Amino acid sequence: MKSKLYASSLLICSLLVFSLTGTGQVLTPEDSLAVGLVSKSQTTVLSGYGEAKYGIDTKRKSAEASLRRVVLFVGHKFSKNISFFSELEVENALVAGAASDEVSGGKGGVAMEQAFLKFNLNPATYIVAGLFIPRIGYLNENHLPTTFNGVDRPYLEEQIIPSTWREVGLGLYGQVRGVQGLNYSLSLTNGLRSANFNSADGIAGGRQLGQAAQGLNLGVSAALLYYIKDFRIQVSGYMGGSTAEEKRVADSLLLDAGPFGNPVTLGEANVVYSKNGVSVRVIGTIVNIKNAADINRAYANNTPETMYGGYGELGYDLLYNRYHNEKSLIVFGRYEYVNLNGKIPGNGIENKANQKQYFITGLTYKPIRGIAIKADYTQLNTGDFNPALIVTPFPKQVFYYKNDGFINLGVAYNF
Numbered sequence: 001m002k003s004k005l006y007a008s009s010l011l012i013c014s015l016l017v018f019s020l021t022g023t024g025q026v027l028t029p030e031d032s033l034a035v036g037l038v039s040k041s042q043t044t045v046l047s048g049y050g051e052a053k054y055g056i057d058t059k060r061k062s063a064e065a066s067l068r069r070v071v072l073f074v075g076h077k078f079s080k081n082i083s084f085f086s087e088l089e090v091e092n093a094l095v096a097g098a099a100s101d102e103v104s105g106g107k108g109g110v111a112m113e114q115a116f117l118k119f120n121l122n123p124a125t126y127i128v129a130g131l132f133i134p135r136i137g138y139l140n141e142n143h144l145p146t147t148f149n150g151v152d153r154p155y156l157e158e159q160i161i162p163s164t165w166r167e168v169g170l171g172l173y174g175q176v177r178g179v180q181g182l183n184y185s186l187s188l189t190n191g192l193r194s195a196n197f198n199s200a201d202g203i204a205g206g207r208q209l210g211q212a213a214q215g216l217n218l219g220v221s222a223a224l225l226y227y228i229k230d231f232r233i234q235v236s237g238y239m240g241g242s243t244a245e246e247k248r249v250a251d252s253l254l255l256d257a258g259p260f261g262n263p264v265t266l267g268e269a270n271v272v273y274s275k276n277g278v279s280v281r282v283i284g285t286i287v288n289i290k291n292a293a294d295i296n297r298a299y300a301n302n303t304p305e306t307m308y309g310g311y312g313e314l315g316y317d318l319l320y321n322r323y324h325n326e327k328s329l330i331v332f333g334r335y336e337y338v339n340l341n342g343k344i345p346g347n348g349i350e351n352k353a354n355q356k357q358y359f360i361t362g363l364t365y366k367p368i369r370g371i372a373i374k375a376d377y378t379q380l381n382t383g384d385f386n387p388a389l390i391v392t393p394f395p396k397q398v399f400y401y402k403n404d405g406f407i408n409l410g411v412a413y414n415f
Contacts, residue, residue: 028144028370028414033075033083034118041080047073049414051145053152058405067093068145068410071113081120085132087113112210114166125174131210132171135185135223136236137161138270138283145412146372149315149332149364152408155356156309156336160285161268162204168213181227191217193244194262194295197303199351202340203264203287206242215250217241218259232272239265242295253298255291262291277320279330284310286342293345306343311336311358330364352383353400362408374410379403 030047032038038045050070056063069091076084094106116130135141139148139157143164157163169189176182190213196205219240226233241260243250250257268285285308292305315332340354362376385400
């Protein structure tokens with residue numbers, strides 16, 4: 001009996017490791033703590049990741065270098081069943097000048113990316129409570145910069161699924177009994193803030209991210225994640241209120257202040273195939289904001305009613321036959337379509353520049369696990385920019401390019 005229980009625990013740990021890393025190739029101390037491989041109680045674990053980028057805009061003849069992010073993970077195992085997880089993130093290197101030889105103001109930011117307690121109910125089921133990242137889309141959970149191709153994160157999973165999307169609440173995670181490889185998750189968090197929606201960034205600005213989230217609105221997300229042979233298959237959905245105002249203010253704006261008032265719904269499905277150095281990833285998603293017209297009337301922020309998109313990526317590891325993921329050189333190509341103005345309410349302004357196609361091709365070299373050196377070329381094609389949205393008078397108006405190319409170089413690490 002004990003041997004069967006031990007074998008089952010090992011299997012569950014293996015599946016959880018795979019789900020945490022996306023490919024099963026990277027095992028950080030954070031992953032070890034998450035799946036119970038840290039055996040001693042009252043043990044503190046350190047981990048982290050980061051990335052830097054140099055990008056060239058070929059049309060504007062400009063370039064930018066940035067330390068995109070540095071993240072420090074601190075975790076602690078209190079007991080066999082209770083652990084703590086936290087990530088502190090610094091973006092773009094400098095928040096504010098602190099000495100006379102530094103610039104007076106920084107472009108960066110400091111944020112908690114997660115801070116939650118994990119309670120193990122049994123070897124296959126656990127609860128998280130605090131600021132955490134729900135299982136929505138592929139990249140939201142699996143966002144280590146060494147685990148995706150391309151210097152930038154896939155654009156769909158920044159512009160439509162706003163990764164990294166974290167909120168305060170509770171989450172239940174587990175494995176479906178009797179179906180090997182099938183996992184589920186269900187979470188209840190605070191909702192979004194529709195005052196910060198817009199047609200260019202979708203719902204990304206509406207994330208409250210644990211910063212004194214306002215309103216009675218709630219968000220519910222759920223996912224099914226299935227590992228079968230060489231496939232990783234996931235479907236997930238989200239529904240949440242977006243008023244984020246106290247009832248007095250919401251009433252004055254003629255907005256529903258209930259838990260699911262002015263609802264936002266999101267659905268997505270993604271499939272990953274990996275075998276013998278070949279990797280294929282496909283994802284599709286759609287967002288609906290039912291009362292976008294009411295939100296526009298209240299905030300005049302040009303919120304769209306529908307957004308959708310998808311992408312497909314094909315990669316091949318040229319070194320797989322020799323090194324079997326210990327070292328890799330991946331050549332890849334990805335096509336993305338993003339439509340942030342799929343449907344505009346009657347009081348909104350359509351902007352065809354928010355209909356975007358991305359063609360990305362490049363290389364990812366991993367000399368050792370945990371290190372990635374990247375290079376890619378990105379071609380962006382969009383529709384026409386709507387001149388009705390121009391607020392800067394000529395001649396200060398910046399010319400809009402419908403077609404532009406970008407050369408990107410980057411380095412990334414995790415430990």
